[in-house]
Amino acid sequence: MKHLGYLFGLGVAALPISSALADVKSQSLHNKQFLWDDLKQVISESHPHSFSASTLGTGRLTAEKTAHNVHYKLTKRTGAPTVYEHYRAYVGNYPVLSSNLVVVRNNNGEIRQAMGSLISGIASQGQALFHDMPHTQLSQRLEALPELIDVAKYSYEKAFFLNSDTLIPVIEVLATFNDRKEKILLNGDDLTVVSKSYDMSFAFSQQSLKDAGYVAGGGIGGNDKLGAICYSPSPDSMQNCTSYQFDEIAPKGAELRFEDLSQTAIFYEFNGYPFIVKKENNNCILDNPYVVTYDAAVSETTPVSYVCQTNNENFVKREIDQTFDAYYSYSPANEAHFNAGLVMQYFHTQLKALYPQQSTDCDNNGYCIKPLSQKVNRNTIFGTNSASWDGEFVNYGSGNGGYEYFALTGMSIAAHEIAHAITEWNSGLGREDVDSAINEGLSDISAIAILDYYQHTASGAYTQSQAFADQFTDQSGLYTKNRKWWYGWDVFPQDKAARFFELPSWDGRSIDHVKDFTTAKTGHDNGGVLRKAFYELVKTQGWTIQQAYRLFLRANTSGCVFSGMSLNEFGFCLVDQTAHIQVGNKSLNQIKADVSHSLAGVGISTGIGLSTLDADAWLNYNQASYDLSRINQDTIRSINVNWGDGQSESWQHDSGTPIYPYLQRSKQVVEDTLIRFSVNVTTEDQNGNQATQSAYNHFYSRPAALRCEPFMNNAVLHTSTLSINNFTLSGLNAGYRAKLDTPWPVAKPREHTLSFAQDLSGKRVSVYFDSNRNGLMESSEAVLSSQTISGSSVKFTLDQQTNRGLGLLRVAIANNEFDYSLLDVCGVADNAQVVDVMMDVDSDNLPLISDFEVQYLDGNRVKFTNTSQVNEAKNPQFYWQFGFDNRISTARDPGIIDFPTNGGQFDVSLQIQYPDQSENDTKQTRISLDPVNACPAKISNGANADVIYIDDMKLFNYSTLIANVPSAAGFNRDGYSLNNLSGTDIKRRTYISVEIMTNLMPRSTAENLLQNGNRDVRFTIWLDADGNEEFAPSESGLDNDPNYNYWIDNSQCTTVSGSEYCRISATKSLTLPNVSTWDWSKWFVLRSKLEERPTNDYKSDACNRFNYGEIEDLKIKVTRY
Template sequence: MQGLKSLCVLASAISMYCHGAERVSLFNDTQKIAPTLQQKQSTFGDDSNQNYLLTLKTFAAQYTGHTLTFHQSQVGQTKQSHTITQKYQNIPIWNHDLVVLTDENGAVEQVYGDLIINVAKDIPTLAPVSEAQLSATLDSVISQFTSERPRIFRRSSAEEVIYIDAHGKARHAAKLTFFTDFKSGPFKPQRILAFVDLITNELISQSDVLQRVVYEGGSGPSGNDKVSRPDYQQEDYVSYPPKTFVVAMETDAQQTNCLFDAKNVETRNYNHGTAQVNMPYSYNCSDSTRNDYKEYHGARSALNDAHHHGQTASLMFEAYLGHKPYFNKKIIQNVHYGLNMDQAFYENGEVYFGDGDYLFYPMVSLDVVAHEIAHGFTEEYGSNTPKSMLTGQARAINEAFSDMAGEAAEFFYSGANDWKSNHETFRLDDALRYFKTPTLDGNSIDHVEDYDDSVTSHHGAGVFNKAFYYLTTADLDNETSPWNTKYAFILFANANKNCWTSNSTYLTGADCVMRQTHTVTDQLTQDGVKKQDGSNWQATDLQNHVRKAFAQVGIGLKVDRGLESELGFDRQFLAFDFKNLTRRDGQQVSASNSEGWQWQWNFGDGSAQSSAFEPTHNYTTAGEYNVELTAIAPSGQSDTFMLPIEVFDDYCPAQGINHSKYYLSSVSLNSYKNDSTSSNYSDYSHDVVEVKDGKALNVTLTAAPHPDTQDKTKNFYVWLDKDNDGLFHKTEELALFGSSKTQLTGEISLSGELNQSYRLRTMVSFGLVKSACGDMSWGEVEDYTVKLIENTDPVDLRISTNQGVNQISFENNTVDARVKRWHWKFGDGTTSSEKSPIHQYAQSGNYAVELKAYDRFNKVIGSWNKQVQFNTTITARFTPRKSGSTVYVDTNQSVIPKGSTIQWQFGDGVTSSVRDTQHTYQADGEYTITLTINHADGTQSTTETVKIGETSFTPDVSYTVSEQADGTFKVSFSNTTTKPDNASRYPDVTLEWNFGDGSTLTQTGDFGQDTEHTYQAAGNFSASLTISYDKPIWDDWGSRVTGTKNMLLELKSTQPVEYCTAVGLTDYEHISNVTFNQDGPFSNAQQPGVVNPNNPIKLYATQNNTYRIEAGYAGNEAFAENYHIWIDLNGDGQFGDGDWRNNKSELLVMDFDQTNQDYGKGYVEGEFSIPSNKLSQPVTTTRMRILQYYGFSRVNSIDPCSDYSSAATSGSGEIEDYLVEIYKN
């Protein structure tokens, strides 16, 4: 409504991660690092982009160890794109490349990506990393995969990087990549991208980054049971693009063979396997080029269609962009990959196509093939500047571009589009995804406000897909649109190449697209596409079209040139206050300076148009309307902006389908309390609860204590329509959320227009809820009303101070939404506008601190004053690192107050005032290094001694323990020590073993001699190996070198195996029965304990084992269920050696029963193999655990120790244990 003020929701709990590494964003603020930079003046003459890049480089260099590497490329005839790799200590900072765009004059247009600084604060010391260490780290991660059942591994790599983790902390890490899949079905191809901290060996992150069509797969080709196509004809090769596939013909003395290796595409036949294939598919074509191989799973010939469609896609890229998709590298296609696999994916320059199963036909339709090839284009495979858009919104943009490539290939081939992604191969519906209306698939989003971290990349693609569709198909006023699929694809492809980054967002990605229109104007001119008056299209004209296209999906862009009409609105149900946001050359037109302008508003409902500057309009019915604003400048120039709006006449409906066991028994709002009984939805909005402006609204939601669910964890939600627009925005207006078995309590602070009422929606649910609207399976919804009244009380400021190390933290826990601005004075001349600042004083002393709180009228409504005592701490500490004659030192271990200076003295007369530095000694010897910290409050020094020219030596030995039947312990010591470089030719080696139980052993001869020792009883023993040897006579006169490796042996008798307790929730589904090989079916009627304590299931390590698990349900509907099978293979009483999240060696089956959304068939079946290397005995008797977990989507990990009634591992389904006998041979 007109005059409505904003309403704020404040949460009282704040979490914070504080790390040294920082981001500096230059997006839309290119001069942040160089405010005095004059773009037309530099030491490089008029080459101002070089001046800016030099400033960037200089800015980064002031931070220890930071450097930038530049790669320049041409964009069109006049513009340039500069890709910048950031490095720390010459190690690349992964996933944080910058892109700088410069215009035809060399001036900086835009900077994409964040500059990373202060890495040294997170990584104080950077130890050298060897290839061996990287290789060992890679092997360690790969080893987590090798034991599930036989696998293939290929294309592995390990690289040293700086990794910025989820909390913004810089980590010295190994970047590890490899491809893996099972050797036999069921197949699960994965491209693993993992990061391991090289300091702590912690696995920071691990993900499957394989590019797939949907979930783990894609869809099928033309020429199947769904879409019939005529046969390919040999003579159609002469057309352009060819209407048939092209082969290479090779003739020998016996016959002519046709190879699927032509026109930049090599297609291989994996014949339903996963073992590496290195040759193209070929067939005897001595008599005819016809290939009838082979009809499978409803497709006539997946090989023919894949090869033809790959060639068509490659020609499209070359025709539209001037180069092949992978530059000078050809496309490798792998068809019939895996057995009945519902997937297609891209991996390291190759594309793979499964034959489909329940969801898809063989997945080789033109749009699917082009989609997968486009992933390699996005990765810039074959170029010198590869990028990986694999996380967050960047991955959604990645998927959207591949969808666009599918439509571009269709347009290139036929001149038309169906605007459906994966129509031809999707079995269950018309298409997998849609461009015009992405939400038709039931999962995709089409507006940025609908995105959150739970949206998958394929469904997040709907945002850019819809903008692409609008740009391609929208009509223009008084002009024929220059756009079609070809030009739109050229635009997005150039954005992909020139300024999309690994961490692009919807906003930055769209801005980049808008700035590439000059690449399309060149093509339009070349193709003779002109305006109606015969003039050429200009880049700014096209930018305005792009701006309007992205406005349809909620992304606001500004051309800042020419006339840009634009509208916005405030709403409350059917009533709208429209806002005029029109700009002229970047300056917004206001009512006061709009003389001579004309306005034409079309509200899209057939009502009369308005000529007002900012009209109001009342719709008569709910619905979707296309609202248009045409702005006509005094010069006569006009521009029309259209925005679709959805109009509602009431709040969105919501209800719980099953509410008898999950419902709210009471809701309390301050002193108001409402008790209620079970209902799917209740409207209590007629009860108005008054709340003082800014005061806390204390909320308590209590769940009914139903006997079946009183011990189950429930999810509670409170939404508040804070802007009174009749909508509950799913993130901004979610005021409270929590999980508990009984109750949620919290407080909300409100501030806004007085005497206005606001709708409050409360929910309790068994499952997680993403929106305040719609149906939920189990739960209840209740609506209430709160009204704001005047509050004249001053703000209750809740401030606490904490003296830290050389800083004071001011923690502000004030809860009052009337406060719109904070102003701190720290008593030393400095200020802050942060709510809870951290301040460093330059010197110890007593300081008068003042805080003022301001409301939306900029009036002081609260103040706080306090004298604080600040004391500095000075600690000099360092650890020198030595490499040859060079010593590396830094101050990261020291505590240095603000305003300090430091000095290094290296003991040879050389000094330095640089905090992190290195020094090379000119002679061997012992040197004392001194660090001195000088500050106004005092001085501190410390020293460390280094020896230059001496080498340390430690034996390399490990051991294994085997408990014997008589209670003794046999320990095998493996000595892998090798001859050191400084050993003489005849080193006179002596090995002294001390076993820690009074026994010793002396050996001579070789460095790497093993031994065994038997301990008579359990206990802790300090064992050691000491090796001594001679140096050469020329090295310190052949002195003797001695090194010792100490080992603490903890020998324990085997304890009875005890397994963790797991608790399921069987109210809605349970495991009905299971069968393994020929054993079964077994059933426990939902009872606890081992199902078959006296009748073990027989499993075999030498063959594939079959399984079938059938589910039972409370009702008639079969829900989607995840199933995991764990077996304690090594008999240690744990699943995954106690680290089930990272160690999957004992997780043998992950299966998902789903047919559509949250429904399934009611059973799963398949095969699995058992890794024999985990078995120590010919026959192993051990425990098997089966977990059933209800879910709408595939769950990669389920805790084998789950308690589904607990908030920590909540869920629904049954968990069962079985006794198994595993035969190794």
């Protein structure tokens, strides 16, 4: 029996990524010493010989192993005596994005810490379509994408992206447009967009320079708030500026001098004065070996230049008047050149002090700092009120005439953006999630440190001005009197800041503590935890700003920091650099304690012990849990648990108490507290030797019933009841409803049904699960994302990496695709209904249910996957029977079973019970297998049968219709149908064409499947002329081109909720065989095979199983006359 397919059951991603790599495991390494043996094995394969520049990235893995195994390559090695080794995961020659891990070694070469995640798994043999495509052809395809319209330049990398436990082949494109840079992640199978983000960070032995023609310049800068600042290399040297006054209200220009007599200052020849220009004849160019300044309003390729006046002053009154009249800023180019020169000199001086042995500006074993290019008046797609580092330039917007912003060339902005460049050149932190929080936090901290350097090094009349004094007021606890700890004050017309240090949440967005971290906030907001920690290190622990900043700068450049790290791992890096920092008369232990206390105050833990026990520990809101099920319980002699809030428990082997409640255990802990959890387990081997191992973790607890109500623009009632499996919430109202009191139990491995009170076909549903248990919904936690509803229910499964225990599930029902979004941390709903339900994942209260999935492979090999619902703590016992030769298994997952080659029907069962006999359950199913030498025609996994299938079939003789085949409509779970064409006889040697149409799918999916070159879908026909049921290549259609005769029939397309759905049509032809005179008529089987991502040769795959598609066998009667 075939089931009819319905359009509304399809989502935008209806077609699967058949080359995705499943069963990949990712394990966090931080503080987990028990994983170091596995880690050592992995990294030993990356560099079997001693380290040198020539061995970086080499390995001795065989070509076969590296082609299919996830393996690691050494990419960087820095530091002494502490060494930081950076590794990146690869599949074949393609990197796994965000797979960095860092191994920390002591001076004896021994591992003392590891950070990041260890990824392991084996790739499938298949190659993604666009991974396999040559460069020239792939470039053409990329350039044709709508996402790259108007691109100025781009680069791409073939890679893999880890999503839960699946590696997805992707193409990562870095695209530069005239007004922005974007990072676009494309599916490696069909070039659909996986994600898109802006690749920009936003603000909010030295040769003689004099001999090379560089001179000290100067001129006017500042704005209406700061006043007219005269950048002056010597007293009274900028007399045009100091005599200038825009009008009777504006102040006269005031001299600002700056001297840094440090021997390591890059502008030492000019006494550290940073406004250095290149002088050619009488032309002064804002260009020196460290800073080049462009004015994007004039030229983006030629640096700013001016006619050198007395003392190389840049002063053209008419231009200054016009600029100030329009923007209330005097000269953005002058201001940017002075500020960037000062910032670059500061970084050079600090880095040389931190790394006295380094002689070059960029060293693989040390820090890296490069020349800086910057553009003023660089207004972009983001408007005039932004500044950014885009990987090549620092860009400063022009502001909007002093209405909200002056020119974005203030010193705080310059310091922030140039610090992004320092971060990119050294630690390579990204611009998303935790990376973004650390990246933005470091840049804000850099701005405070550089402003402090400026405050204490500048001199001249300007430093006596009210504006200068206002900028550096330092009175803790007084919101308006603590501007020294404000960021961005110098570019706002009002007396306000972009961000704060004393209490970051003063801005209404930033967080003061890790407990409030969420990816729904920006990196600037989440970076508040580092701003707060830095402030407390100075104010509470008594460090100077410069002492504290040297610690953060050293961490950022030491090689310890890496992309993809956690905040706790960043905390480790800070503590790890304390040996290189001097703070008055404090000892190293005191310095470490100061840093640890400052970080702990914002929820970053650094004192977590090394875990030697292979155990999991996690926190769900106010419920702490641990899992010891991977330890052989027969060897355990004692378990001692410290829940971290004063509660403790223990179990002893001779206590007479059952052990299984202590193998997996949860406990409610004190809320809003840093929980320092530990568990100690003593085991005994067969020789009577005992050993104790420990596991540690730190968490910040929060209330479980904390509501995160979305902002409702228009509350709507779509359903009055909501059910998940057998649990129902009734009496729902329009808008928002939360059920947090009694959690609903749910099993992680199983598929769940979400049911509504009535048919909601065409509506959109999004489902989120709070997997990190922070009480907020984030885009990465989407289980279903704006899926079109068909009927009165949808199905979903949870991420298999989800920890057991309490977790909030959100269901959002809306009319259209974008009616529910995460623009706000708790969501924004338009014409929508939102329901939150507290779930209990893998609850001990779940009933035991035996279940498994079956996947058919070639050669009568069958793969069984256990999807049962069990309580792991009760040590479930599994008993498989396969229905032949007394074949059994007691494994949880028996894997692939070889069944008899002669085929047959086999009763397969899985019985599960607990040792205490409290529960048992059995599932039994019958599978049918053809003889191996026969020609099977089945899909490998019946769950995929509705993905793509033949939904319409017609037979033609040229343009004359011979027959409709109504039985072709729909699908069944075998992916196979056999039917008779009754009432239609076809004459021998007739030329016939078989024309099919697929089920409906998004137009974008259909178009991607039919791209030029090797198509991603294939239609083939055969006629079994000799009756041996083998469908040989010689019995196939007439053409030899598998990519010929496919199209999208626009008349068959339809639009639903703004999205267009279409069918793929295809046709293939052959000539019917002869019928002898003694037969008169004869029945033949016509086989039609539709397959997505075919893996076998064209026309030779009639008898191969397939992953996605369908086979239609049609018996037709061929007559002689």
